[in-house]
Amino acid sequence: MQSDAEKRSRIDRECWVIGDPESRRVQDFQRSAIGLGMRVPNCLDWNDLIASEGRCLEQIPPLARVRIDSFGQRCETIASLIELGGGDVFPKRGQVLSLDHQYQGIVRAMEMVECWRCRRLESKHDVIIDQVPGDLAVMFDKWATHQLMLPYRPKTVLLPTEIDAAGQAIQSFADCCGGRVFVKPRYASSASGVCCYRTQRGRQQLIAAIEIDRCGDDIRLFNSLRVRSFTNPADIDAILRVLIPQGMIAEAAVSKARLDGERFDLRIVVIDGKADHLVVRQSPWPITNLHLGNRRGDLELLYDSVGIDRVNDCRQLAIHAAAQFPRTRYSGVDILLPRVNPPLVCEVNAFGDFLPNLTASGKTVYASILQIDAGAFV
Amino acid sequence: MDRRELVFMDSTSNKFWRIELNGDSHTVTFGRAGTDGQSKTKTFADADAAKKDYDKLISAKLKKGYVDADSASAATGEDADALPVLAFRSILKEDDVGHNAKTFIGKRIADYDPNKKPTAGGKTVYRFRSDWDSQDCVPNLKHFLETDAAREAVGIVIGNWTGDDTGTDPSEVIELLCQNSKRLAALKAIYLGDIISEECEMSWIQQSDIGPLLKAFPNLELLRTRGGENLKIGHLKHDNLRGLICESGGLRAEVVRQIGRSKFPALEHLELWLGTDEYGGDSSVEDLQPILSGDLFPQLKYLGLRNCDFVDDIAAVIVNSPLIQRIETLDLSLGVLTDEGGRALLSLPTDGTLQHVNLHFNYMTNDVIKELKKLPLKMDLSKPSHMDQDDEWRFVAVGE
Numbered sequence: 001m002q003s004d005a006e007k008r009s010r011i012d013r014e015c016w017v018i019g020d021p022e023s024r025r026v027q028d029f030q031r032s033a034i035g036l037g038m039r040v041p042n043c044l045d046w047n048d049l050i051a052s053e054g055r056c057l058e059q060i061p062p063l064a065r066v067r068i069d070s071f072g073q074r075c076e077t078i079a080s081l082i083e084l085g086g087g088d089v090f091p092k093r094g095q096v097l098s099l100d101h102q103y104q105g106i107v108r109a110m111e112m113v114e115c116w117r118c119r120r121l122e123s124k125h126d127v128i129i130d131q132v133p134g135d136l137a138v139m140f141d142k143w144a145t146h147q148l149m150l151p152y153r154p155k156t157v158l159l160p161t162e163i164d165a166a167g168q169a170i171q172s173f174a175d176c177c178g179g180r181v182f183v184k185p186r187y188a189s190s191a192s193g194v195c196c197y198r199t200q201r202g203r204q205q206l207i208a209a210i211e212i213d214r215c216g217d218d219i220r221l222f223n224s225l226r227v228r229s230f231t232n233p234a235d236i237d238a239i240l241r242v243l244i245p246q247g248m249i250a251e252a253a254v255s256k257a258r259l260d261g262e263r264f265d266l267r268i269v270v271i272d273g274k275a276d277h278l279v280v281r282q283s284p285w286p287i288t289n290l291h292l293g294n295r296r297g298d299l300e301l302l303y304d305s306v307g308i309d310r311v312n313d314c315r316q317l318a319i320h321a322a323a324q325f326p327r328t329r330y331s332g333v334d335i336l337l338p339r340v341n342p343p344l345v346c347e348v349n350a351f352g353d354f355l356p357n358l359t360a361s362g363k364t365v366y367a368s369i370l371q372i373d374a375g376a377f378v
Numbered sequence: 379m380d381r382r383e384l385v386f387m388d389s390t391s392n393k394f395w396r397i398e399l400n401g402d403s404h405t406v407t408f409g410r411a412g413t414d415g416q417s418k419t420k421t422f423a424d425a426d427a428a429k430k431d432y433d434k435l436i437s438a439k440l441k442k443g444y445v446d447a448d449s450a451s452a453a454t455g456e457d458a459d460a461l462p463v464l465a466f467r468s469i470l471k472e473d474d475v476g477h478n479a480k481t482f483i484g485k486r487i488a489d490y491d492p493n494k495k496p497t498a499g500g501k502t503v504y505r506f507r508s509d510w511d512s513q514d515c516v517p518n519l520k521h522f523l524e525t526d527a528a529r530e531a532v533g534i535v536i537g538n539w540t541g542d543d544t545g546t547d548p549s550e551v552i553e554l555l556c557q558n559s560k561r562l563a564a565l566k567a568i569y570l571g572d573i574i575s576e577e578c579e580m581s582w583i584q585q586s587d588i589g590p591l592l593k594a595f596p597n598l599e600l601l602r603t604r605g606g607e608n609l610k611i612g613h614l615k616h617d618n619l620r621g622l623i624c625e626s627g628g629l630r631a632e633v634v635r636q637i638g639r640s641k642f643p644a645l646e647h648l649e650l651w652l653g654t655d656e657y658g659g660d661s662s663v664e665d666l667q668p669i670l671s672g673d674l675f676p677q678l679k680y681l682g683l684r685n686c687d688f689v690d691d692i693a694a695v696i697v698n699s700p701l702i703q704r705i706e707t708l709d710l711s712l713g714v715l716t717d718e719g720g721r722a723l724l725s726l727p728t729d730g731t732l733q734h735v736n737l738h739f740n741y742m743t744n745d746v747i748k749e750l751k752k753l754p755l756k757m758d759l760s761k762p763s764h765m766d767q768d769d770e771w772r773f774v775a776v777g778e
Contacts, residue, residue, distance in 0.1 A: 178511070286576055
C-alpha cells in the first residue's frame with residue numbers, strides 16, 4: 001500500500017517533456033496528465049534545447065521528472081540536428097538525406113541532457129529522467145542495438161558506405177539468406193528508407209515506402225505513405241545509391257507468421273519491466289508500420305491463431321530487450337514472430353510509445369507512463 | 379415509407395446497406411451479409427430535408443459500386459444456390475491489388491490449415507498456398523481433398539504455388555484438381571493465382587494452360603486467374619461458365635484471340651486485364667473485335683477491359699459497338715485513360731441497358747471528369763489518393 005504522502009508526491013512532482021510542443025504526442029501526453037488529475041507537463045522544445053546548447057534545461061526545477069520525447073517532424077528541427085551533427089546538406093520535408101549527420105546531432109543533444117543531469121546530481125538539485133540519454137542514442141543506431149540484442153536478432157551485417165562495395169555485400173549476403181534481405185538505414189526510424197530487397201532468377205525486387213524524385217541527374221528520395229514495389233533495376237540502383245552513403249545494415253528477412261491471411265509483427269511497449277501494451281501490426285507488405293495504412297490486428301485472433309504461449313514468449317523477449325537499457329524506464333520494442341521458430345527482436349524504438357487509444361487493463365500507454373512511480377527507480 | 383436495399387461485393391467484402399425513410403427521419407442499417415448489421419436513425423428539420431439526405435446517401439453508395447439488392451446482377455434467380463453475377467467481381471480499387479483476397483464469391487476465405495477440421499457446408503472458401511520458406515500448397519490441397527468438406531466446397535482459391543521459385547507454373551495444382559473433379563462435386567468457382575506483389579510480382583507469375591479445368595469441371599461457373607506469362611485457354615467450349623477473369627500485367631494477344639473464338643454461351647462476366655507491352659501484353663483493339671461485335675456472348679452483363687495501356691483506343695471504338703447496347707456494366711478502370719478516351723466516352727449510350735461505368739484510376743483532367751459526371755450513368759471516376767498530390771503522401775524520416 002502506498003501512503004498518502006507518497007501518492008501526493010507522485011501527483012505533485014513537476015513533469016517536463018523535451019519534445020515538439022505542437023505535436024500530437026506532446027499534446028496527448030498533456031491531456032492524459034490532466035485526465036489523471038496531475039499537473040500539466042511543461043514542454044521544453046527541442047529547438048530551444050539545440051539553440052541554447054542545453055542551457056535552457058536550467059529552467060527545469062529540482063525534483064522535476066523529465067521525459068524525452070520525439071523531436072517531431074519540423075524541417076527546422078531536423079536541419080538544426082544535422083548542423084549540430086556536422087552536416088551541411090538539409091532535406092526538404094520528407095526527404096531521406098543526411099541521416100548520418102542527423103544521428104550525430106541526436107547524440108550531441110543527448111550529451112547536453114546527460115551533462116546537465118550530471119551537474120544537477122552533483123549540485124543536489126537533482127532531477128529524475130525517465131530515459132538515459134545515452135540509451136536513446138544507442139536505440140537510434142540500429143547496428144549498435146543489434147549487437148546488444150544478440151542472440152535474439154536475425155542475422156545482420158553492417159554495410160560499407162561506399163556504393164560498389166555495399167552493392168557486392170548486399171548481393172553476397174542475399175545469396176546466403178535465401179535471396180531475401182532487408183536493407184535498412186543504420187540511423188533512422190518509422191520505416192524511413194527501409195527496403196525489402198530480393199533477387200530471384202536474375203530479377204530484382206525492392207519493396208519500400210519510398211518515392212523517387214528525379215531532377216536531371218539529381219536523384220532525391222522521399223518517404224512515402226505508400227509502400228510500393230520497384231522492379232526496374234535503374235530505380236533500385238537509384239534508391240540504394242542515395243541510401244548507402246548515409247549508412248546501412250542488411251538484415252536477413254524472416255518469414256513472419258500470418259493472421260487472417262496477412263503477415264504481422266508486434267509492437268510491445270515495455271514500461272518498468274512490464275509488457276502490457278501490445279499492438280498487432282498487420283500488413284500485406286513486409287513493412288508493417290501503422291502510419292503506412294497498415295492496420296492494428298485483433299488481439300483475440302492473435303491468441304487464437306498463434307496461442308497464448310507464443311504471445312507470452314514475445315512479451316518476455318520484449319521485456320528482455322528493454323532490460324538491456326536498465327535505467328531507461330520504457331521503450332517500444334518490435335518483435336518478429338516467425339512462422340515456426342522462436343521470436344526475434346526487430347527494433348527497439350526510443351519514442352515507440354505513441355499509440356493513441358491503445359489500452360491494457362483500461363490504461364492507455366501515456367497513463368501508465370504518467371503513473372509510474374518516478375521516485376522509486378533512481 | 380420509402381426503402382432501398384443495396385449490396386456490395388468484391389474480393390475483400392460482402393456487405394449490405396439498407397435505408398428506410400419515415401417522415402422527417404431515416405434509418406440506415408448496414409453490415410456484413412448474413413448478419414443483422416447495425417442501425418442508425420437520423421432525424422431532420424422536416425420531411426423534405428430527410429428525403430434530400432436519403433437521396434444523397436443512396437447516390438453516394440451507388441457511386442461506390444453498391445447495386446440494388448433485387449437488381450439482375452445481385453439476384454440469385456429461382457435457385458437460391460446460384461451465384462449472383464455481382465459475386466464475380468474481382469477487385470474494385472487499385473489499392474486492393476496489393477492485398478490477398480479476403481472473400482471469394484461472397485464467402486470468407488481462410489488459409490487451409492491441415493491441423494484444423496475444415497468448416498462443413500461450403501461456407502468458408504479455403505486458400506492453398508506456399509510461403510517462401512515452405513511448400514505447403516500441393517500437400518495441403520491433397521489433404522483437403524481427402525476430407526468431407528471437399529465434397530461441399532463451392533469455391534477454391536489457389537494462392538502462391540511457387541514458394542520462392544517464381545519459375546514454377548501451376549500445372550501440378552491443375553492436374554490435382556482435375557483428377558479429383560468427382561470429389562469436388564459442388565465446385566463452382568476457382569481462383570487460380572491469389573498472389574500479391576510481396577509473394578511474386580504479377581508479371582513474374584508463370585501461368586499455364588487452364589483448359590483442363592474447363593474440361594474437367596462442366597459445372598464450373600467462375601474461373602479467375604492472375605498472371606499472364608504462359609497463360610493459355612486450351613479448351614474453348616463450356617456450356618455453364620458464367621464468369622471468366624484473367625488478371626495480368628500483360629495478356630498475350632493470342633489469349634485474347636482464343637477468347638474471341640470460344641463458345642461460352644452462358645458467360646455473363648468477362649474481365650481481361652490487358653496490361654502493357656513491357657510485360658507481354660501485345661494485344662490491340664483488333665483482337666477485341668469478336669468480343670465487341672456483341673454476338674459472341676449473348677448473356678454478357680459485365681465487360682471489364684482493365685489495366686490497359688491502350689484503353690483510349692478501346693473507348694473510341696466501344697461507344698459504337700453493338701455490345702455496349704446490351705451490357706449493364708462497362709469497366710475500363712486501372713488503365714491509362716486520358717482526356718482523349720474520356721471525351722470518347724461522352725458518347726456512351728444512356729438510353730439502353732448500360733448503368734454502371736467504372737473508370738477508377740484514370741489520368742483524366744477535371745474538365746473531362748466534370749463532363750462525364752453529367753451523364754445519367756453511375757460512374758466511378760475516383761483516383762487513388764497518391765495520384766492527386768504526391769506531396770501529401772510524404773512523411774518525415776524520424777518519428778520514433
